Amino acid sequence: MLIGNYKVSYAADQAIFRTPASRAWLWVLLGVAVAFPFVAGDYFLYLANLVGIFTIAALGLNILTGFTGQISLGHAAFVGVGAYATAIAATRLGLPFWLAVPAGGLAACLAGALVGTPSLRIKGLYLAIATLAAQVILEWVFTNWTGMTGGIRGINVAPAGLWGFEFDTDRRVYFLVAGLAAFHTWAAANLFRTRVGRAFIAVRDRDISAELMGIDLFRTKISAFMISSYYAGIAGGLWVYFAKVVTPESFPLSLSIQFLAMIIVGGLGSIKGTLFGAVFVTLVPEGLRAVVQGATAYSPDAMSWLAPMKDIVFGAMIVGFLVFEPHGLAEIWNRIRRFFWLWPFPK
């Protein structure tokens, strides 16, 4: 129960976690996150790593699309740029992972700046098509620039190592992924406590009046593109040390769409929504797959007609969110929280 929210300083009022309860939950969550790899099986660790990597990428897309209103259909390609840059930095330049991953982020950041340049002139669907072009071109480059990318065979990368410690299993990679995911979530939340984040939202909501408030539209949009693709690049770099190999087919257009599904289901323009969305879009298909497999135990030919059902159910869930909950899972969460503020008293 939370009757009032009385603060005695502006600093306390502007904190990310403003109530003792939410800070307590944060510690619980951290405890679970740290304990998780010691109790979870390989399969769940694999899923957790996937969720962590997708969270970072989806945060980037939400900064660009959800907060700044610049739609992108090329986000997976930026993840790919980060992955290839990391792999190349690690294999050819022999950089350790703690330099190779940021190098991937920076490479994607530059690619994002380039692709974002037309955004001053084109908006909405036209920008979507421009970023789609970037997706197609980059995918082609991954496949055909064999001298650099290894073509369809890709690049094999040794596990990340730090002071003799090898991140060679999913259990060990988990710490890397979870740490970086937490760090990037914190940084994204920080962004929207300052003038930079406010300018992003202003450009999304009403770009003309934002300009008359003294916001440089081009700089703001390019910053959003650069931060967004930097996040994608870091996710790509982690992908390299998670999969130990980079191949062109890991970054298709359908992955870009999947990132969009994450931020729409989770909540456009919401940091916590991005986390919900990444978890939901990664785990629900896995859950449905488990259900299908469970069903085959009772009826052996269930697989043949249940397998396509899985995709239909998943698609219907996304349509359902668009229709019934356009603000995503984040809004559902907020409603539940508001309910408990006054609980057990009625509203």
Next chain:
Amino acid sequence: MTSPPASDLILSMEQLALSFGGVRALAGVDLQVRRGTISGIIGPNGAGKTSLLNCIAGFYRPQSGRIVFDGRDITRVPAARRPALGLARTFQNIALFAGMTVLDNIKLGAHCHLKTGVLSALAFTAEARGEEEALREEVERDIIDFLEIEHLRNRSVASLSYGLQKRVELARALAMRPRLLLLDEPIAGMNEEETEDMARFILDIQEERGITVVLIEHDMGVVMDLCDRVTVLSFGEQIAAGTPAEIQADPEVVRAYLGTSGAGVRRG
């Protein structure tokens, strides 16, 4: 009225002309605004009032003429740079950012006076934190308290009434720390009570803070009560300028705008 010395003018225009294709929006306007005054721009619909404000704010670029703000020619200064010089405006159709809270909308007004860059924002460095806290304090003390909107600070602007949205827009303009405040129909669509509040705020802004105000308004009672000086536009031309009393007595103004007998003037 003799023309004031140049240093006394915060804004002056020389032969400002603006047209869209064949449509002449402004034809040689010579508006002059003295420091620390409230000036009104009136005129029938389509007279060019909002076009004039848009030229001052930099949203339109006049084809000829000059705009001098505080001794500096700003005719060619891009719109995004003008707030830093001390120019702020509100809009005829409210232009708040619907996805932000009242507090964030107001804070956004101060954008050009803040320095935090992308990297220090991501890391929320001590400088970024300090800047945000100082801003919050300034906004609370000088704006939220002044405009009596304490109860709204965490509300989303989309949930506010029209009158309150206009008040939040004024708050955002004040956060821009202006020396010249341009108000485009600040009380249009307001009820009696909201109108009185807004009129009081505008007077306080001028008297207590010494901010020069230029406003466009259709409510003649308010214009005549608030303004030190009124300029009348008709079809892009300046047909009269003077004190409210002079304007009300000007036969050309009466003919062009107020009706033949002057009976249309409503005293607020």
